[in-house]
Structure formats: C-alpha cells, structure tokens
Amino acid sequence: MTIRASCHCRATQFEVAQAPATVTSCNCSFCSKRGGLWAYYAPTQFKLLTARDRISTYQWGSYIGQHHHCAICGCGTYSEFPSFDTGEQDFDNPRIAVNTRLFEIFDLDAVPVEKVNGRDDW
Known part of the structure; x- marks a missing residue:
C-alpha cells in the first residue's frame, strides 16, 4: 500500500512503500519545535517525487x-x-524519517504513537 505525502504548497512530494505500524513523537529541542510525527523507512521504501532542488536541508x-x-x-x-537500531550509528544502513502529518488519504489517528524522550536521552 503506497502512501503519498506532500508539504502544504505541494512543491515537495514523496511516497512510502507501506503504512507505518507506529509513529514516533519526540520531545527533543528540534522535533518539539517542528511538530512532526515520525515513521522510519529504509531508503528503498522511500521515493522523492520532487526535484531535489526544491528541498532545503x-x-x-x-x-x-x-x-x-x-x-x-x-x-x-x-x-x-x-x-x-543497534544503539550505535550504522552508516551502512541509513534510515529515512518521514513526517506522517503530511500523508494524504491516511487515518493517522488509527496509528499508535510512541513517545521518545529525546530531550533527556540524547
């Protein structure tokens, strides 16, 4: 089940290969200000549908x-x-964290939310 997502103006669009089983809410300084609910994917499960130059980093x-x-x-x-995943940085196995609040035609309220204490644990 492919899920499409887009930003508010739709200039940035992407899709993921499947629905997340859970999403993560993190309270670190960055995530708490950004306000996303995150799902994690392997790069092969993520497809950017937008030209890379439309995206800032x-x-x-x-x-x-x-x-x-x-x-x-x-x-x-x-x-x-x-x-x-092993507690150490594994650069051979990158992960993509997507903001599930951008998913289109998806019931995000039906997905359990896991809370991460990034403020104190990182």
Missing part, C-alpha cells in the same frame, strides 16, 4: 542527520540518518 550538532524541508512553504518533510 538543515543540519546541526554532529551533522549526521539531514533534516529536509520544503524550500517554498517551509514544512518539515523528511530526514536522513544512519540507523541506530
């Missing part, structure tokens, strides 16, 4: 993550990170 701290947003309307769209 923000990096901070250790610069291992790339946080993308629409260059026109500013909506936070997706981020790219190494996997942290």
Whole structure:
C-alpha cells in the first residue's frame, strides 16, 4: 500500500512503500519545535517525487542527520540518518524519517504513537 505525502504548497512530494505500524513523537529541542510525527523507512521504501532542488536541508550538532524541508512553504518533510537500531550509528544502513502529518488519504489517528524522550536521552 503506497502512501503519498506532500508539504502544504505541494512543491515537495514523496511516497512510502507501506503504512507505518507506529509513529514516533519526540520531545527533543528540534522535533518539539517542528511538530512532526515520525515513521522510519529504509531508503528503498522511500521515493522523492520532487526535484531535489526544491528541498532545503538543515543540519546541526554532529551533522549526521539531514533534516529536509520544503524550500517554498517551509514544512518539515523528511530526514536522513544512519540507523541506530543497534544503539550505535550504522552508516551502512541509513534510515529515512518521514513526517506522517503530511500523508494524504491516511487515518493517522488509527496509528499508535510512541513517545521518545529525546530531550533527556540524547
């Protein structure tokens, strides 16, 4: 079940290969201000449908993550990170975190929300 997503102005569009089983709400300084609910995918499960030059990127701290947003309307769209599945940074297995609030024709309220304490744990 492919799910399409777009920013507010629709200049940035992407799709993911399947619905998330859960979404993550993080209270770190960045996520709490951005307000997204995040689902995580392998790069093969994510397809950017927009020209890359329509997307802006923000990096901070250790610069291992790339946080993308629409260059026109500013909506936070997706981020790219190494996997942290083993507790360590695994650059051989990157992950895409997508803002599920941008999903089209999808009942986000039906998906369980996992809370992450990024403010204290990172």
